Amino acid sequence: MSHDVIVIGAGAVGLATALQIQEKNRQLKVLVLDKEANVAHHQTGNNSNVIHSGIYYKPGSLKATNCIRGYTMLIDFCRKYNVPFDLCGKVIVATSEPEIPLLKNIYDRGIQNGLQNLKMLTLDELKGYEPHVAGIAGIHVPQTGIVDYRVVAEKYAEVIRNQGGEIRLNEKVEDIRMTDSDVTVITGKGSYTAKLVVNCAGLYSDKIARLTSSSVNVKIVPFRGEYYKLKKEKEHLVKTLIYPVPDPNFPFLGVHFTTMPGGGVECGPNAVLAFKREGYKKSDINLSELGETLAWPGFQKVAAKYWRTGMGEMYRSYSKAAFTKALQKLIPEIQENDLVPGGAGVRAQACDKTGGLLDDFMILEGKRAINVCNAPSPAATSSLSIGETIAERSLKHF
Numbered sequence: 001m002s003h004d005v006i007v008i009g010a011g012a013v014g015l016a017t018a019l020q021i022q023e024k025n026r027q028l029k030v031l032v033l034d035k036e037a038n039v040a041h042h043q044t045g046n047n048s049n050v051i052h053s054g055i056y057y058k059p060g061s062l063k064a065t066n067c068i069r070g071y072t073m074l075i076d077f078c079r080k081y082n083v084p085f086d087l088c089g090k091v092i093v094a095t096s097e098p099e100i101p102l103l104k105n106i107y108d109r110g111i112q113n114g115l116q117n118l119k120m121l122t123l124d125e126l127k128g129y130e131p132h133v134a135g136i137a138g139i140h141v142p143q144t145g146i147v148d149y150r151v152v153a154e155k156y157a158e159v160i161r162n163q164g165g166e167i168r169l170n171e172k173v174e175d176i177r178m179t180d181s182d183v184t185v186i187t188g189k190g191s192y193t194a195k196l197v198v199n200c201a202g203l204y205s206d207k208i209a210r211l212t213s214s215s216v217n218v219k220i221v222p223f224r225g226e227y228y229k230l231k232k233e234k235e236h237l238v239k240t241l242i243y244p245v246p247d248p249n250f251p252f253l254g255v256h257f258t259t260m261p262g263g264g265v266e267c268g269p270n271a272v273l274a275f276k277r278e279g280y281k282k283s284d285i286n287l288s289e290l291g292e293t294l295a296w297p298g299f300q301k302v303a304a305k306y307w308r309t310g311m312g313e314m315y316r317s318y319s320k321a322a323f324t325k326a327l328q329k330l331i332p333e334i335q336e337n338d339l340v341p342g343g344a345g346v347r348a349q350a351c352d353k354t355g356g357l358l359d360d361f362m363i364l365e366g367k368r369a370i371n372v373c374n375a376p377s378p379a380a381t382s383s384l385s386i387g388e389t390i391a392e393r394s395l396k397h398f
């Protein structure tokens with residue numbers, strides 16, 4: 001047996017899991033494998049860098065409990081290891097009358113989730129926080145912050161290595177074989193045996209999960225989130241973070257303004273179906289992956305239900321004018337030529353067979369495998385808490 005636990009995926013969730021397993025038992029030999037040459041190469045390194053407060057999530061859900069616990073754990077970690085962060089706060093803005101009850105629901109959820117000092121705002125009060133914002137009411141969320149998750153993940157990796165853990169990069173997992181007593185993970189370079197495997201493979205987590213179990217009933221559907229950046233001379237229009245009221249039927253928050261940890265303001269992300277799991281560009285297509293998505297019965301139901309929203313997102317992806325229009329709801333002064341192209345990230349969103357885009361985190365446990373099958377936003381914020389949950393479950397195997 002080369003190791004005790006093998007973690008697949010060196011994103012925030014995989015690395016936090018390895019770290020928390022070490023925290024609980026320093027004797028265990030932990031190995032993290034990732035197919036890329038660096039950690040945080042996918043979702044973790046291409047996200048909005050927001051430390052979410054937990055205001056949106058259904059009380060008692062895994063998202064709510066892990067986000068709130070993970071928030072504190074992340075901030076403690078950043079303080080301990082000198083990772084810069086800024087608890088700058090954010091506003092959520094209602095721009096039409098029908099959004100007012102939705103805004104009130106978000107406020108109530110925040111209270112139920114234990115958030116302190118939330119404030120419902122009139123337009124005048126909103127303008128006190130964000131002078132250029134338009135809207136009719138809002139919420140101020142003082143807890144929200146920003147941090148560079150790539151830096152966080154690199155620090156997780158450094159601590160894991162310093163504590164004797166191993167991280168092997170450029171190791172693509174191709175197969176997993178299980179016996180009653182152990183599990184062997186086969187990569188393009190070799191094979192590693194352990195008592196337990198933990199799958200935190202993000203955009204490929206369903207495929208890895210299927211190597212460990214025949215009863216995995218979800219498919220990862222990749223949704224690309226594209227960003228613009230505000231031109232330097234327009235950055236003064238945004239003080240902190242400005243979010244719209246999200247569509248309650250859709251698991252994404254809507255295009256918003258985010259000040260960045262290194263300076264600058266990002267606008268986005270939208271949410272368009274990616275034609276390739278790691279499809280960061282519009283032109284990226286993988287016919288086999290796209291075919292799998294389209295053939296998944298659950299996706300066909302999602303497409304039938306949300307085609308109008310989906311087409312709107314697609315249109316906004318190709319039309320800068322439409323993207324600008326969505327942003328103008330929050331800041332009317334923004335003009336198309338104030339925006340320059342930014343980066344993109346791809347979300348791993350699990351979809352079940354019956355057409356549900358899974359709202360909550362999902363962790364499936366088998367005899368020698370723990371599979372994280374749905375860890376979308378706010379999983380970066382929640383990573384240390386999700387990691388601790390998995391570590392507790394892992395220890396039962398020893």
Ligand SMILES: Cc1cc2nc3c(=O)[nH]c(=O)nc-3n(C[C@H](O)[C@H](O)[C@H](O)COP(=O)(O)OP(=O)(O)OC[C@H]3O[C@@H](n4cnc5c(N)ncnc54)[C@H](O)[C@@H]3O)c2cc1C
Pocket residue numbers: 008009010011012013014015033034035036039040041042043044045046047048049050051052171172173174200201202203204205208224225269344345346347348375376377378379380381382
């Ligand atoms: C556009 C966007 C904006 C977001 N904004 C936020 C935010 O502001 N705040 C927040 O908390 N969350 C946000 N999220 C969500 C957050 O980024 C993710 O939930 C989190 O990063 C998931 O971490 P992970 O480790 O599960 O996945 P990943 O970071 O994707 O890591 C998975 C790893 O598995 C590896 N892998 C895959 N297949 C294999 C294989 N076969 N062999 C070996 N390795 C493999 C990959 O290379 C990758 O490194 C956002 C996500 C996106 C895409």
